[in-house]
Amino acid sequence: MPVPTNRPPVDRSLLRDDVYRRLRDAITDGTFAPGEQLRDGELATWLGVSRTPVREALLRLGQGGLVVARPGRSTVVSSLDERATRDARDVVAAMHELAVREAVTHLTAADLDAMRDAARRFAEALDAGDIDAAIAADDELHAVPVTVAGNQAAATVLEQYMPVLRRIERVRFASADGRRSPDRHDELIRACAAGNTDAAAAVAFDTWHTLPTSSD
Known part of the structure; x- marks a missing residue:
């Protein structure tokens, strides 16, 4: 043929x-x-x-x-350079804060349900010790407000700098601090559902800004 x-x-x-x-x-x-x-x-x-x-x-x-x-x-x-990781963390935290601030009043019931579902799967993955599944669910949860905000500049910055933090995220999710992440997710979703823009944006910023800057 x-x-x-x-x-x-x-x-x-x-x-x-x-x-x-x-x-x-x-x-x-x-x-x-x-x-x-x-x-x-x-x-x-x-x-x-x-x-x-x-x-x-x-x-x-x-x-x-x-x-x-x-x-x-x-x-x-590259190695896990503390300065580069800190810089990326600060930028990512600011972009997620901005996205949430812009998205809160536009989130639909379906959007909130998607965040809740991702939060549930994240918690289950942590309990099972499945870090890959936890990261995937975490990405899905935080992608909802980023998508709803529709801020392409913020999305582009996140696409560039999120990978720098991925190795640090793995460290967090395998640690005791990672066990507190479901509580942060629940707090974020509650604030979003209540239409509390300032509270939701603050939680989003804190969630990312509390990432460690080294693997120690």
Whole structure:
């Protein structure tokens, strides 16, 4: 059978985004450890793609602080730098505070139910020691007000800097402090449901601003 001539081309933007997400997640979940060298050829073979989207993904990861490029030498996974983590944490906390402040009066009953469902699954995952599921549920919960706010600038900043905090989130959720996270979620949802913008925004800010800035 001849190769079809009318098949639409692969969407390169989707390919780039997928490669970026897979490399990002491999760094934040510990598959690639801090200090590990990342070779674009090896990564391309692993992912089954050409080197071009891998190189583009590494550039994006460098902009977000997850890798460090050494010109003419190599690209390595960044260490958990306390200053960089603190800077990212402060920015992320401010963006979530802004998103919640803009979203509270526009949240529907369905939005609040989605937040409650995510909070329930988050608590269940913590109890089961499933950190990956807890992070996924946490992302879903906080994504609701970000989406409802519709502030694309805030969403873009969060997309860039949230991955920097992912390794620290894993530390929190595996610690005693992580056990208090369901209470923070409940407090946030109650304030949102009551239409208390100031209280909800304060909880959102505090939730992210209390993240530790090191893995110690």
